[in-house]
Amino acid sequence: MTGKTIKTLGALGRRPAATGLACVVVGAVTAGLLSLSPDAPPRPAHGNPAASAAAQDVPAQIDARRAWLREHPKDATVWAGLALGYLEQARRTADFSYYGRAEKALKRSLSLRPGNVTALVGMGTLANARHDFAAAERWGEQARRAEPGNWTVYPVLADAYTQLGAYPKATAAVQRLLDLKPGVAAFTRAGYELEMQGRTDAAEGALRRALEDAAVPAERAFCLHRLGELDWERGRPEQAYARYEEALRADPGAHAALAARAKAHAALGRTEAALTDYRTVTERVPLPEYVLAYGEFLDSLGRKDEARLQYEVLRAQIRLLEGQGAGDDLTLGLFEADHGDPAVAVRKLTAEWSRRKSALVADALAWALHRSGRSAEAAEYAAAAAQLGWRPASFAYHRGEIERALGRKDEARRLLAAALKTNPHFSPLDAPAARKALGGIS
């Protein structure tokens, strides 16, 4: 029945030019009206990246808003819209120089109309993008106080609370979003929320609904990539691969799907294809997590020099991001713990933990402590990371190794086996290590 419905909607999607014609006729009429208006001028869409309402041609929208603002420099809403366009562009291209421009536009908007919710949401979105989740919470809460019925507030709050580890608040924000505006923004966040609760099937259901609603290629690709990740985390690399492929067909610029396809190729033994994808994605979008994955894959192939080169790139890239106010201490910490200086990792991640108590930070800090020889302290954090229903293979592996170091063999065996059972390919370096460790436990 559901499959049938999806098919139906798909068939409807291929509606011919006639619909387009109707749009043109009505559109031209309305557009003509808008352009002549004395009071309600043809203001460019202000859009909202959280909703991807503006998920069409983002650079063109940015240009249109800038053109508008040259003539109407006092239009606070369009200043905020311009910033949201920059943020969406930053997300798609991973060019974080947009953040500075977004911030300037948002400040302009707020100075023109203090407290306007569009700009507050923009500030929150920017803070989330820069991993300053406490600031995102403040902006989001300010926006919520101003307009509690405005759905665009809740993606900011949901993301901030999730990353801060304030899970009950995150759940409530996601639910509020679902109740105000069931659509792509809500269903994708519901997918993440349910996944963290360990309700993977429900998460998949939410993502499928997001996919049904996805209106533009970038949205479709995002949903397909996330569905692929669910398959991947459950140890189904073939299904995951198919999803990533589909995502890339929908939007060839979907860099997250490309990086994910690389790891799926690797898991399926297609080394050359994996290397090609990694090379492409790291050249195009050198996000620290992609560079780290590439480096570790090279490492796992025994190509140590090339791996070291990527690790250098990673360090440089993180410094660059820090310069743009978008540091990534989580990736850096995990990197230092495995391939650099574990003491640095502990320092970075302890600082991060003081800022936010998320499961991801707990897991990374546990691992860094363990790698620094402080496995007893690590165990506490590893337990904290496991408090959600979420059980990614890497968490189980980290915890298993910590237990092994503490001499708790049964627990270690159970956890290492669980990691490999959940996803036998969870990491090109750690999965073989887990297998070896498991064999070595007498």
Next chain:
Amino acid sequence: MRVRQLSKPAAGTALACALLMGGWFAGPVSGRAGAASHVDAPSTFADPPRDGSDLYAFTSPEAPDTVTIATDYHPLQLPGNAVTLYPFMTDTRYEIHADSSGDGRPEVTYRYTFRTQDKRPSGTAAAVTAPVRSLADKAVVFRQTYTLEELRPGKPARTLVDQGAVAPSYAGSRLMPDYDALRKDATKTLPGGGRSYVGQIADSFLFNIGPYAKIRFGIPLVPEINPVSLLNANTMTLQVPKQALAFKGDPRRNPVIGIWATASRRTVDVQGGEEAAYAQVSRMGQPHVLETMFPDSLPVVGVPGGLSDQFQTRSPAQDGDWGAMIKQFREPFAPRNISFATGAAAPANPRTDLVDFFMNGVEKVTTFSVNQDVDRAAVRPAEVLRLNMSTPVSKSPHRETLFEGDPEGYPNGRRFVDDADAIQMRALMGGLLGAETGFLTRNNLIKTPPKPSTGTFPYRPLPH
């Protein structure tokens, strides 16, 4: 400022065209084609199948002890052809609410829900594979059925229609030589009186872009056309006994009701509940209220999450406390536009007459104080479509209703012949305060809906 604005129409038009095209083409790509003619909240606009376009309510001319309530969705459907199909959504509750006590909460709700049976060969779109004259025909390969329930607070739901057939989208005269026959198959009689028709219609909206341009944008001399005049829509047209709607079942003592329609979509529960929750995504009461009164209502220029979006999710019971909405009525943006376009003088703000018009009703006609049995203290202001069921059916209806001596029709219910924009334009310019406003609309060229109603239920014109 105005002069400067008007001096650069070409660039502006090009820009706005480009933007609008971008937004409106996003639909077809995604499988959610079309654009709401009755341009609505920015978010609802992107979701035509759940976009309520029109609500009508009137005493049934040939069955005057009943009221007909029509809710139309998914506007801007193309004329009948074999490659387009506009189904109702199966994850959505389409509801009609009637408040008879005046507290903004429904005493009765009629809920439509849909199921789909799709046996179309892959790659085909039409609902039928060969010419059909009956819904029983095996060549009907795409079927929707609906359940209609009557809900009253504190009582178990009552099923009025089970597995009612939906008339599929018109596939052209070759495949559907007699759509009226299909429509008869899709018309159900309700237990206890009344009828229900669900299917496609020619859009009935009496809309005129010329006067609308004056209201919304202050632009004179825009050609008078009705952009929906060749397009179709989906309808749920329901006829129910007046007793079922009136407070205490007594339409004589309590003839006034407030009606609104909502679409609520099944959402996801992330808080551990078992029951799937439904989120209201569309709301409609009086015609064109958002378009005429809410500055952020248009697609593209609208603000996602703004007032118009919030309106879609709210209940009339909350309207009296919603200062931001009341402000739109007290300090409307449209009179300035109309003044600019027509030279007429607008009354000064604050416009308490408009707050009354939109939220309380016409004194002694559609206010809840007319109802003898209601608790006056519990009556709340609310934006709903009010109907006094004791108003007789007009022998010679006038499109501008109360302004032209016709007591029936908007704002006393709404008929297909009512010119809602003209009526609102006159109200905006002080027509309710005694100002002379007839000249504003007298020379309008569009005086009737695109296609006339039929004389009997479901009254709706057959699709194009």
